[in-house]
Amino acid sequence: MTTTTDPSYVDPALINPRAVRLVEAFKNALARMRDEEGLTFDDLNAVTDLLQRTQTATGAPLALVAMPLYSELFQGGRDGYTPSEDVNSPTFIPGSPRIDNPGTLQMQPDEPGTPLIVSGRVLDGHGRPLAGAKLDIYHAANNGNYSGLYDDGVPKYNLRGHQFTDADGRYTFTTITPVAYADPHITAVDGVAEAVAAVGRSLYRPAHIHYEVHHSDLIAPWRGEIYFRGDPVIPVDFVGGDTGPSRPAGRHRPARGPRGHRRTRFPGPLQDHGVRLRPQDPHQPRHHHAEDHAGMTPGTQRPDRLPG
Structure with a gap:
């Protein structure tokens, strides 16, 4: 039996008004770029071709590969440089080992690099110490690689760990100074170096340490990255120029300590730079569930390679 379907019929129940508006707005934006900046189809084809080849080389989702083009747009008004609290870093690995406070991130006995002591304080949105907050901490090794992403013989949780703040919201840990x-994998893609240089950026990411802050009194975790004040790579960061709030940055201060160590007093990702953790609203669900406006839950699959 053959069923005849009207080819002009579209089920009204399947139409998503927001999707219609977004597509129309995107086309309008492209039209403005065509009229005001001379955008051509060849321009679009060159960009999409480069993104597709980069996606093939890295295995990362295409949206993350394209993030250098729009990362500033999704900072959500936060001071954290990670695009938003709904975007997990592709370099994050759950299940890191707990370390003491003060403690030391897990590292190899011959870990190259300059030892570094990091300390700070976590405050809630009212400026009060947040005791017992869980800090997930991790960063790249001296060669720029993140542990657990490559089959390179490095322990899965190298330079990764989590600790809990004390009664005064303070934390301290020792690690290796990131670079x-x-x-x-990205720089090897033909055309990437030229494309990055064309928009005035470097192929490098500035040195940084990733933080995730979790607490039962918070509406949502805080995710972000801590940078080093005065790092000349920050203004030309591969991931994107910073049009949003300033990125949190630590000051380097000499301090008495073990030989060969540097102590860095980070202002805490939540204190001097206005990254305010919102206390739990009793009228809101305690557990935040990230969901986009179209009703689709973001995936949790982590790409193999992408700058973190």
Whole structure:
């Protein structure tokens, strides 16, 4: 039996008004770029071709590969440089080992680099110490690689760990000073170096340490990255120029301590730079569930390679 379907029929129940508006707005934006900046189809084809080849080389979702083009748009009004609290870093690995406070991130006995002591304080949105907050901490090694992402013989949780703040919201940990790095899988893609230079950016990411702050009194976790004040790579960061709030940055101060160590007093990702953690509203659900406006839950699959 053959069923005849009207080819002009569209089920009204399947139409998403928001999707219609977004597509129309996107086309209008492209039209303005065509009229005001001379955008051509060849321009679009060149960009999408480069993104597709980068996606093939890295295995990362295309939206994350394209993030250098729009990362500033999704900072959500926060001071954290990670685009938003709904965007997990592709370099995050759950299940890191707990360390003491003060403590030391797990590292290899011959870990290269300059030892670094980091300390700070976590405050809630009212400026009160947030005791017992869980801090997930991790960063790249001296060669720019993140542990657990490559089959390179490095322990899965190298330079990764979590700790809990004390009664005064303070934390301290020892690690290796991170360095600026360029992902070799991305830089090896033909045309990437030229494209990055064309928009005035470097192939490198500035040195940074990733933080995630979790607490039962918070509406949502805080995710972000801590940078080093005065790092010349920050203004030309591969991931994107900063049009949003300033990125949190630590000051380097000499301090008495073990030989060969540097102590860095970070202002805490939540204190001097206005990253305000919102206390739990009793009228809101305690557990935040990230969901976009079209009703689709963001995926949790982590790409293999992408600058973090």
